[in-house]
Amino acid sequence: MPAMTAPAPRKAPRPRADALRNRERIVTAAREMFVEHGPDVPLDEIARRAGVGNATVYRNFPDRDALVREVVCSVMDRTVEAAELALAETGDAFAALERFVHAAADERISALCPMVSSTFDQNHPDLVASRESVERLVEEIMGRAKAAGQLRPDVGVGDLLIVVSQLSRPPAGTDCMRGDRFVHRHLQLFLDGLRAPARSVLPGEAVDIRELLDS
Amino acid sequence: MPAMTAPAPRKAPRPRADALRNRERIVTAAREMFVEHGPDVPLDEIARRAGVGNATVYRNFPDRDALVREVVCSVMDRTVEAAELALAETGDAFAALERFVHAAADERISALCPMVSSTFDQNHPDLVASRESVERLVEEIMGRAKAAGQLRPDVGVGDLLIVVSQLSRPPAGTDCMRGDRFVHRHLQLFLDGLRAPARSVLPGEAVDIRELLDS
DNA sequence: AATAACCGGGGACGGTCTCCCCGTTTAGCC
DNA sequence: GGCTAAACGGGGAGACCGTCCCCGGTTATT
The missing domain is CATH 1.10.10.60 (Homeodomain-like)
Incomplete structure (x- = not known):
C-alpha cells in the first residue's frame, strides 16, 4: 500500500x-x-x-457476529463509563455501587448476555479489553465498599453482574419495555440484600467473572 | 357423572x-x-x-398453545404445592417465604414466562384457576410475614414472582443449566433485601400480579 | 453543478418448522 | 398365550421466514 x-x-x-x-x-x-x-x-x-x-x-x-460483538463492546464501554462516573461523583462507596447498578440497568447491560452464547468468539481482542476494564472497575467499587464495612464480603463481581443483567431483562417474549417500571425497585431490593452486616449465610461460593465464560 | x-x-x-x-x-x-x-x-x-x-x-x-398452556398450569400447580408445603412445615412466616422461593426456583417457575407472550389466551379457565390459587397462597405467606414484622411492607406478590422468575432463568441463549449453582445464592441475597426493617425506600409502587398480564 | 458513494426496497435462495401418512409395535383383554 | 385396536416412530411434503444480492434513486462532498 x-x-x-x-x-x-x-x-x-x-x-x-x-x-x-x-x-x-x-x-x-x-x-x-x-x-x-x-x-x-x-x-x-x-x-x-x-x-x-x-x-x-x-x-x-459482514455477518451477524460482527454486529453482536459491536453491541457487546458498546455496552461494556458504557458500563465502564457509568462505573467511573459513580466512583467520581461520590465519596460513599456503597452509594457509588448503587449508582452504578442503576446506571448499568439503564444502559441495558443485559444486552451482553449473548456473549455467552454458543457461536461467539469469546477471545476477540476488543472483547477481552472491554471485559477486563469492566471487571477492574467493578472490583474497585466493590472492594472499597467492602473495606468500608458497607458491603457484605461474601459476594463477587460475577454475582453482581449476573443479577443486574437478569433483573434488567424484559420478562419474557414480550415486546414492551414496561418492565422498566419495576426494574429499579427490584435492583434496590437486591442492593439492600448486599448491605453489611449480612442477614444470612449464602450457599455456594462468590462468583468470579471468569466462571461466566466457559460452558 | x-x-x-x-x-x-x-x-x-x-x-x-x-x-x-x-x-x-x-x-x-x-x-x-x-x-x-x-x-x-x-x-x-x-x-x-x-x-x-x-x-x-x-x-x-392439537397445537403449540395447548402444550404451552399445559406446561404453565403444571408449573403453577407445583408452585402452589410448594407454597402449601412451606406454610405447613414451619411456623415462622419468613422461613416459609424462603422455603417457597427456593422451591419455586427448583420447580422452574420461570417457565411460566411465556404466559405473558403475545399469542396466548390469558383467560383460559384452567389458567385463571391456577393463577388465582398461586396469588392467594403467596399473598397468604407474605401477609403473615408482614404481620409478624419480618417482611418489609412495601413489596407485593408481583415483585416476588417477577424476581424469582427472572433470577432462576438461565442467563441467555445457553443450553447448560450450570446457572443452578448461582441461583440460590442470588435468591438469598434478594430475600435478605426483603427483610424488615427496610434498608431503603423503593421507587415505584408495589407490584400486583394483575399488572403482569396486560400489555 | 458534477460526481461518486451511499441508501432503500424488492426478490430469489436456502434452511427450518410444522404437520400428515403409513408400517410397526405394544398394551389391554379374553 | 393369542387377538384387536390403539398408540408409536420415522420420513417426507408444504409453507414460512431469515439472509443476502441487485439496481434505481438520493445525498453529501469539491
Missing part, C-alpha cells in the same frame, strides 16, 4: 458523515432489540427499528 | 397406560426446554428430549 497524499490512516478514503451516523443508529437499535427479543432477531427488524434499509446493515457488518 | 361399571367418566374408552406416561414426559421435557431455550423451541426437539416421536406430541396436543 503506497503512501498517499490524503490523511487517510489506511485505505479509508473517508467515510461519509451520515454513514457513521447510520452505523451508530444500527448499533443502538440492535442493542435494544437484542435485549427485548434475544440474540436471534431478524436483521431486517433491526434495520427497520434503526430507520434504515436492510442493505445498510449488511454493508456495515 | 352417571355410575358405570367401568371407571370411564365420559366417552373416554380408556386411555392407555403408556399414553399418559408419555404425555407426562412430554410436559416435563417441554417445561425444561421452554426454560432453557424460550417458548419457540421446535416441537421436534421437545419430542426428542422426551424420548418419543414427534407424532406423539402432535397427537397429544
Whole structure:
C-alpha cells in the first residue's frame, strides 16, 4: 500500500458523515432489540427499528457476529463509563455501587448476555479489553465498599453482574419495555440484600467473572 | 357423572397406560426446554428430549398453545404445592417465604414466562384457576410475614414472582443449566433485601400480579 | 453543478418448522 | 398365550421466514 497524499490512516478514503451516523443508529437499535427479543432477531427488524434499509446493515457488518460483538463492546464501554462516573461523583462507596447498578440497568447491560452464547468468539481482542476494564472497575467499587464495612464480603463481581443483567431483562417474549417500571425497585431490593452486616449465610461460593465464560 | 361399571367418566374408552406416561414426559421435557431455550423451541426437539416421536406430541396436543398452556398450569400447580408445603412445615412466616422461593426456583417457575407472550389466551379457565390459587397462597405467606414484622411492607406478590422468575432463568441463549449453582445464592441475597426493617425506600409502587398480564 | 458513494426496497435462495401418512409395535383383554 | 385396536416412530411434503444480492434513486462532498 503506497503512501498517499490524503490523511487517510489506511485505505479509508473517508467515510461519509451520515454513514457513521447510520452505523451508530444500527448499533443502538440492535442493542435494544437484542435485549427485548434475544440474540436471534431478524436483521431486517433491526434495520427497520434503526430507520434504515436492510442493505445498510449488511454493508456495515459482514455477518451477524460482527454486529453482536459491536453491541457487546458498546455496552461494556458504557458500563465502564457509568462505573467511573459513580466512583467520581461520590465519596460513599456503597452509594457509588448503587449508582452504578442503576446506571448499568439503564444502559441495558443485559444486552451482553449473548456473549455467552454458543457461536461467539469469546477471545476477540476488543472483547477481552472491554471485559477486563469492566471487571477492574467493578472490583474497585466493590472492594472499597467492602473495606468500608458497607458491603457484605461474601459476594463477587460475577454475582453482581449476573443479577443486574437478569433483573434488567424484559420478562419474557414480550415486546414492551414496561418492565422498566419495576426494574429499579427490584435492583434496590437486591442492593439492600448486599448491605453489611449480612442477614444470612449464602450457599455456594462468590462468583468470579471468569466462571461466566466457559460452558 | 352417571355410575358405570367401568371407571370411564365420559366417552373416554380408556386411555392407555403408556399414553399418559408419555404425555407426562412430554410436559416435563417441554417445561425444561421452554426454560432453557424460550417458548419457540421446535416441537421436534421437545419430542426428542422426551424420548418419543414427534407424532406423539402432535397427537397429544392439537397445537403449540395447548402444550404451552399445559406446561404453565403444571408449573403453577407445583408452585402452589410448594407454597402449601412451606406454610405447613414451619411456623415462622419468613422461613416459609424462603422455603417457597427456593422451591419455586427448583420447580422452574420461570417457565411460566411465556404466559405473558403475545399469542396466548390469558383467560383460559384452567389458567385463571391456577393463577388465582398461586396469588392467594403467596399473598397468604407474605401477609403473615408482614404481620409478624419480618417482611418489609412495601413489596407485593408481583415483585416476588417477577424476581424469582427472572433470577432462576438461565442467563441467555445457553443450553447448560450450570446457572443452578448461582441461583440460590442470588435468591438469598434478594430475600435478605426483603427483610424488615427496610434498608431503603423503593421507587415505584408495589407490584400486583394483575399488572403482569396486560400489555 | 458534477460526481461518486451511499441508501432503500424488492426478490430469489436456502434452511427450518410444522404437520400428515403409513408400517410397526405394544398394551389391554379374553 | 393369542387377538384387536390403539398408540408409536420415522420420513417426507408444504409453507414460512431469515439472509443476502441487485439496481434505481438520493445525498453529501469539491
